[in-house]
Amino acid sequence: MSDVLQAMDTMGHAYQVVGDRDDIPRVFASIRNPVANGIYFLDGITPPSEASGSLFLVRSADYDTAGGAALVVDNPQLRFYQLMRFFYASGDASSGIHPTAIVDPDAVIHPAAYIGPYCVIGRAHVGAGVNLHSHVTIFDGSVLEDGVTIEPHSTIGATGVAWAWDAETNTRVRQPQIGGVIIGAGSFLGSDVSVVRGSVNEDTVVGENCVIAHGSKIGHGCRIGNDVHMANNISIAGNVDIGDQSFLGAGSVIRPQVRMHSGTILGAGAVLASHTDEPDGVWVGVPAKRQEQKKQRLSGVPQNQGDKQIKA
DSSP states (O other), rough: HHHHHOOOOOOOTTOOESSOOOOOOOOOOTSSSTTTTTEEEOSSSSSGGGGOOOOOEOOOTTOTOOOOOEEEESSSHHHHHHHHHHHOOOOOOOOOOOOEEOOOOOOEEOOOOOOOOEEEHHHHOOTTOOEOOOOEETTTEEEOOTTTOTTTTEEEOOOOOOOEEEEETEEEEEOOOOOOOEEEEEEOOOOTTTEESSSSSSSSEEEEOOEEEEEEOOOTTOOEEEOOEEEOOOOOTOOEEOOOOOOOOOOOEEEETTTEEEEEEHHHHTEEOOOOTTTOOEEEEETTTTEOOSSSSSSSOHHHHHHHHHHH
């Protein structure tokens, strides 16, 4: 336990110890896979019997930890994640370009960026602390601001599909896509994510500190605010505006040119076909409709965003 307490002190987080301050070796563990002598966070659930001898991060000193030691903190889930980050470095390479990567001679790569195996980098700007995992493609005109992480097989600056029909020749006339992409500082993009570049003189913009999960697709000219969370396999059509701190559930879809206010929560599998009418709404269904918020906690939504909905 001493290592955990030292970490909490180093990070400057307040806590109260309930139980013995022992030094039993413990491991971080999930309630879904409980083990003895683990480190867990509890919030409204009873610890499983398999988790004997464990350390539990809880909100209250009278929380029933079934005999385990407790660390009383203000936000158990947040402090648990911060402790994990303290003890487990991300493992990201610090800097350099892997010898198998292909980099355009006109690309601007910060010395503190890392370009992983088999990446292809066009005439792009890559900032400090950027970490590109293997097989990432960055097209011309893309800007990755400091601290961006992109996981394998993702593409930034892909070509959008915009066309008009020429009745005289009975052919489809595709519009050249000549815009760019900006990925804001600190954002994380999972594997198999595609961000299409702007179509004319506009950029497709992903704001700062966004989290975009695996398999999601973002169309041309979209403007995504800061601190937006996108779950896996989301499809966003072209020219969509998404406000700061919005949360998009897994498999949700947004039609072209829709405007989403800040703080919006879009449910899993929902299809948003029209503009939202005000900030901090919860939209669900096909087509998505605004619903009154009644639950104290929304499944899958970080607590700060769910709390904001309750206050709206």
